[in-house]
Amino acid sequence: GENVEQHPSTLSVQEGDSAVIKCTYSDSASNYFPWYKQELGKRPQLIIDIRSNVGEKKDQRIAVTLNKTAKHFSLHITETQPEDSAVYFCAASFTGTASKLTFGTGTRLQVTL
Amino acid sequence: DAGITQSPRHKVTETGTPVTLRCHQTENHRYMYWYRQDPGHGLRLIHYSYGVKDTDKGEVSDGYSVSRSKTEDFLLTLESATSSQTSVYFCAISESGTTGRYGYTFGSGTRLTVV
Numbered sequence: 475g476e477n478v479e480q481h482p483s484t485l486s487v488q489e490g491d492s493a494v495i496k497c498t499y500s501d502s503a504s505n506y507f508p509w510y511k512q513e514l515g516k517r518p519q520l521i522i523d524i525r526s527n528v529g530e531k532k533d534q535r536i537a538v539t540l541n542k543t544a545k546h547f548s549l550h551i552t553e554t555q556p557e558d559s560a561v562y563f564c565a566a567s568f569t570g571t572a573s574k575l576t577f578g579t580g581t582r583l584q585v586t587l
Numbered sequence: 588d589a590g591i592t593q594s595p596r597h598k599v600t601e602t603g604t605p606v607t608l609r610c611h612q613t614e615n616h617r618y619m620y621w622y623r624q625d626p627g628h629g630l631r632l633i634h635y636s637y638g639v640k641d642t643d644k645g646e647v648s649d650g651y652s653v654s655r656s657k658t659e660d661f662l663l664t665l666e667s668a669t670s671s672q673t674s675v676y677f678c679a680i681s682e683s684g685t686t687g688r689y690g691y692t693f694g695s696g697t698r699l700t701v702v
Contacts, residue, residue, distance in 0.1 A: 475646065480629075506689050517677065517693040518630070563629060572618050572637045573683040574645070575691060579629040 476501040478566050480578025488586055493551045495581045497564035500545065504566040506573065507540060507547045512561045512580075521562075522549070554585045590614040593678050593694035600701055606665040608697050610678030612658075618681040619661040620691065621645075621653065623674040630677065636661055668701045675699075 477500040487493045499507075508523035524531045524538045524547065531538050535554075540547045547566075551558055561582050565575040590613045600606050610619060621633040622645075632645030634653040642653050650672060652664045665672055675698050679691035 508690050510691075517695050518691075519693070520690040523690055567689070569683070569689050572635060572643075573681055573689045574620070574632055574635060575630075576632070576646075577622075577630040579627060 476504055476566055476568075476576040478564060478576050478578045480564050480581060482581060483579065484582045484584070486584045486586060487554050489554060489556060491554055493554055493558070493583055493585075495549045495562055495564070495583070496546065497548070497566075497578050498544075498546050499566040499576075501566070501568065502545065503568045506567050506569045507538070508565050508575070509536075509538060509549050510563045510565065510577075512563065514560075518563060551583075554583075556585050556587065559583055559585045591678065591680050591692055591694045593676075593697050595697060596695065597698045598700070600668050600699070602669060602701055603667050606668050606699065608663045608665075608676055608678075608699070610661045610663070610694055612661075612680045614680055614682075614692070615658060616680040616682050617658075618683045619655065620679040620681070621651075621661070621663045622677045622679065623647065623672075624677060624696075625674050633663065633676075665699075668699075670701050673699060673701045 480497045505526035510518035511521045512518040537550045561580045564578040567573045567575045620635040622630040631647045636642045636655040678694040
């Protein structure tokens with residue numbers, strides 16, 4: 475089955491700096507890569523996703539990049555703000571099999587003032 | 588809200604007792620999933636459903652069973668609760684491509700403690 479590794483497990487940045495979280499996946503059949511944000515005590519929420527036919531996608535201050543050859547994908551957050559502090563999860567799936575998502579182990583992002 | 592609710596939100600139970608968690612959706616989505624969340628492990632799939640009475644195992648299914656008798660309800664049962672099943676359980680729903688969307692919507696979670 476699919477295996478997703480995520481790094482780093484914790485990340486501390488100063489407000490206004492950029493943050494990058496990286497994930498690798500093992501199954502070359504995977505073609506859907508979402509990112510979820512989970513605030514303390516809350517449910518995970520989808521913030522951005524990318525399909526394998528696209529190399530990069532942006533939404534305001536967040537962007538995701540995908541390197542299919544290397545089986546890497548990354549989340550980039552620019553101009554970080556205190557409200558970006560949360561746990562971020564990457565995930566991967568093949569959309570032809572009920573889109574069962576395999577998640578990474580999470581990155582705790584702390585944005586300090 | 589998100590069109591998906593879980594009950595109960597919190598539960599404490601004793602080792603060896605059966606426990607059932609409920610997930611209810613109002614979105615009419617075909618796919619429903621149960622995950623558990625533990626520190627250092629992220630979210631791990633327990634069971635999922637691709638239609639009424641159609642279910643399959645995930646990566647951590649031992650000790651769990653599920654049922655889906657209606658589109659809107661997906662039940663997770665711990666047959667005989669153990670301390671290792673102390674966790675936060677999340678239900679999720681997905682259109683899985685019906686409208687080109689594959690992302691999950693999660694419920695608010697159930698915090699289960701087995702003592």
